Structures are given as structure tokens and as C-alpha cells.
Amino acid sequence: MSRQASSKYSTPLWELWHSTLGTHYLLGTIHSGAECAMPWLSLSLPYLSSCERFFAESHLDELSRYEFPLSDGSDLLEILGDRAYAKMKRILQKSLAIRLDDYRFIRPFWLNAAIQLKMIDPTSSAPAMDHQLWQVTQQHGISCDGLESAEEQAEIYQALDNDGQMKQLRDTCRHISRSRRRVQKLSSLYQQGAIFQLYRVTRSQLGAHRELMLTKRNQRMAERIINHADGPKAFFSCGAAHLCGSSGVLSILKRSGMVLKPVTEDIGISNNQ
Numbered sequence: 001m002s003r004q005a006s007s008k009y010s011t012p013l014w015e016l017w018h019s020t021l022g023t024h025y026l027l028g029t030i031h032s033g034a035e036c037a038m039p040w041l042s043l044s045l046p047y048l049s050s051c052e053r054f055f056a057e058s059h060l061d062e063l064s065r066y067e068f069p070l071s072d073g074s075d076l077l078e079i080l081g082d083r084a085y086a087k088m089k090r091i092l093q094k095s096l097a098i099r100l101d102d103y104r105f106i107r108p109f110w111l112n113a114a115i116q117l118k119m120i121d122p123t124s125s126a127p128a129m130d131h132q133l134w135q136v137t138q139q140h141g142i143s144c145d146g147l148e149s150a151e152e153q154a155e156i157y158q159a160l161d162n163d164g165q166m167k168q169l170r171d172t173c174r175h176i177s178r179s180r181r182r183v184q185k186l187s188s189l190y191q192q193g194a195i196f197q198l199y200r201v202t203r204s205q206l207g208a209h210r211e212l213m214l215t216k217r218n219q220r221m222a223e224r225i226i227n228h229a230d231g232p233k234a235f236f237s238c239g240a241a242h243l244c245g246s247s248g249v250l251s252i253l254k255r256s257g258m259v260l261k262p263v264t265e266d267i268g269i270s271n272n273q
Contacts, residue, residue, distance in 0.1 A: 009196040009250075012040050012240045013047070015261040016253060021229040025051065025263070026249070028195055028240030029133075032117055033126030036191035041129055043263070044235075045136065052232040054137040054144050056130050057221070057239060062150035068107045068157055076104045076111075079166065088173050095176045096122060108165040109157055115172055119183040130237055147221040147228075147238060159212060190240060193264070199244035218242050222252035229258075 012028035025047045030037055048054065070079075077085045089100040096118040103111040117128075127135070137144050146153075172179040182205075189198040206213050225236050243250050254260055 009244055011193045011262045011264045012195050013044055013263040015263055017259045018229065018257060022233065024229050024233060025235045027237045028243045029129040029237050030187065030190045030240055031128045032120045032187065033128050033132060034121030034124040036120065036187040037129045041132060048133065048136060048235045049140060051142065051235040053234040054133065054142050055147050055228060055234060055236045056134055057146060057237060058148045058153045059146035059150055060131060060134050063153055066150060066154050068110060069105055070107055091173045091176065107157065108162065108169050109160050112165060112168055116183050119180045120187045133237055147224045147236065156212060160209065195240050196244045199241050202241035214242065215247050218247055218249050219252065222249045225253060226256050
């Protein structure tokens, strides 16, 4: 990774401009409401309030209605066995105050996500960034929708390999301190606005799921941003790891003819890309 590439992406908030589509905004989010998210959330709210429409990664109200049971009808106790389940239950309760029983019958992806949230900030009870943005838009009467449908996101989660997710869960519980350091590194990168480094780390960690979780979704979300930009001023959001790279959302938008302008605390230093 070159220093030039790293410094080019120093903020998760971007202004999008096109000669025929006007000005819109895009925020790369982290799925946490902890301290690392607050500077960028605060910076984004005035831009969000200037828009007529908001598009999260998915329609959050519709997604919340979905359940994600283990595909074969089994549960974590059956998969792990009595002794391993009891041990994992003790570790998660002691280290992260997570009740394993609450996740017994759903896909391990959601438990892994809950573990990461707790590792970022075990004391934070604030909703994740995308949920906070969703709440603000509803309070201000801004229309809300998703770049991906709830059905599309549900299909992604159902397609994730359970064996791989179980391996991640076991490894995390065996090495809590190491896993915590890895997650906190990502949150620190986000707080610094180092979204290119965050993308590189996330891309590496996704392994075999990279195509499913990043590449295909980047193309889909970028195409929909372009389509939705042909309308009233809009504010878009997606996970920060989707922004960078040659197949990232920003690169696709730039190739479509959009002018990208990073938005920082000192807006005066922003330059058209």
C-alpha cells in the first residue's frame, strides 16, 4: 500500500457531484455506535439534514423482520456439544457479557457480529451508525430506503458458510485478547478516517467470502447510487469497507463520471478527485 493511496482516502464522508445529477453525499459507516463513530456521525448530520432522501445499506425496518435460523434446523448446542457449549457460554459471559443462549438458534454470523460490537466498546449501548442515521431521517421527515433490499441482504447472510462462521466463532473464543486487538484496530482505523487501510484489513479477513460480501455488493450498491442520484438530493450510506479498492464503490462511481470530493472537518482543504 503506498502512502499516496493511504492519504487519498482520509475520510469516510464524500460529496458526489455530476453535471446532470447534481450533488449528493456518501458516508462509509462502521456497524457500531461507539466513540470511534462519533466524529464522523457528527460531521455527517448537517449534510444529511440538507437532503430529501436517505439510502442506508438496506431498509432497516424491513430487515428487522427477518429471522436467520440455522439452515439445517440444528442449534449451537447440538453443533458444539454440551461441554464445548458450556465452556463457550462461560467465556462469552465473563469476557463480553454476551448470553450465548440468546444466539443458540440463529446463524453464527450474528453472534460473531455481536462479539465484534462488544469488543469495540463493551460499555456502549448506542445504536450502530446506520441505525442512528435512520432514526434521524425519520425524525426529520426524510424519506428512507435501502441500496439493497432486505431480501437481497437476507440471501447474502443465508449464503454464508456455516462451517466457516463456526470456525471463526471457535477461534475468537479461544483467543479473546487477540481477537479484541484485531477488532479494536479496525475501529481505530475508522476513527482516524483511514478507510483504505480498513478496507485492506477487512478484505484480508473475509477470505473466501470476499466475492460474496464485497465485490458483488460493491457493484450493486454503486449502480443503485447512480440510479438514485437521478432525483432529489440524497444521502447514501454503506459499510466503510465497501468504499475503497479498484472494485470499490468510490472507484465505480468515479468511472461512471461522478466527481468525488472528500469531506473533512476542514472542508476548505477538500479537493475534487
